[in-house]
Amino acid sequence: MSKDLLSFFLAWMSAPGRVGAIASSGPALAELITREITASSGPIIELGPGTGAFTYKLLQRGVPQEDLTLIEYGCDFVKLLQMRFPGARVLWMDASRLANSRLFEGAPVGAVISGLPLLNMSTRNIVSIVGGAFSYMRSGAAFYQFTYSMRCPVPRPVLDRLGLKATLLDRALLNVPPASVYRLTRRAPCKFVNV
């Protein structure tokens, strides 16, 4: 995978803020972020797949390529992904345009896996990305996001505004650098009792 190291490093050199890491994620993080995915989780959206570190793991979990929509903004990564995953839908697209893109009819998506560097993004972009992703997600579906920070990269006011809760799934200490994965899900509706 030394070719991936080089692709990543060159991409990071040309756009450090957008790429957000100098190397692709390792197997421990790929294992963790896809831990709750099964063959029946599809359709699945992957945001910021880069060279496909998580995508390979999704395939190992039994997800068919045809169930994957890969959304990537780096054009070199897009070409690589199209070669590596010819059965998947690979879109050269800014994830903050998700809501306006009519990617699916209705809301069939069972999971979203995100490698986006949210810590480098404005609150407005985070709202567009997370809100846009949830507009395609079926009831009970989850959005998985990794971060190198000790805190959830989706700020609390954004979670409140979108009616979501974030749960720490676990930490991948063997990743370089160590990373955490958060699961975002819709909050249960409040039950009002008339007395």
Ligand SMILES: C[S@@+](CC[C@H](N)C(=O)[O-])C[C@H]1O[C@@H](n2cnc3c(N)ncnc32)[C@H](O)[C@@H]1O
């Ligand atoms: C930290 S890298 C993660 C790559 C891969 N998921 C991994 O873990 O190895 C972030 C990726 O998100 C992509 N990206 C950043 N901003 C994006 C945006 N607005 N829309 C789509 N992709 C974006 C970058 O090009 C890069 O591939």
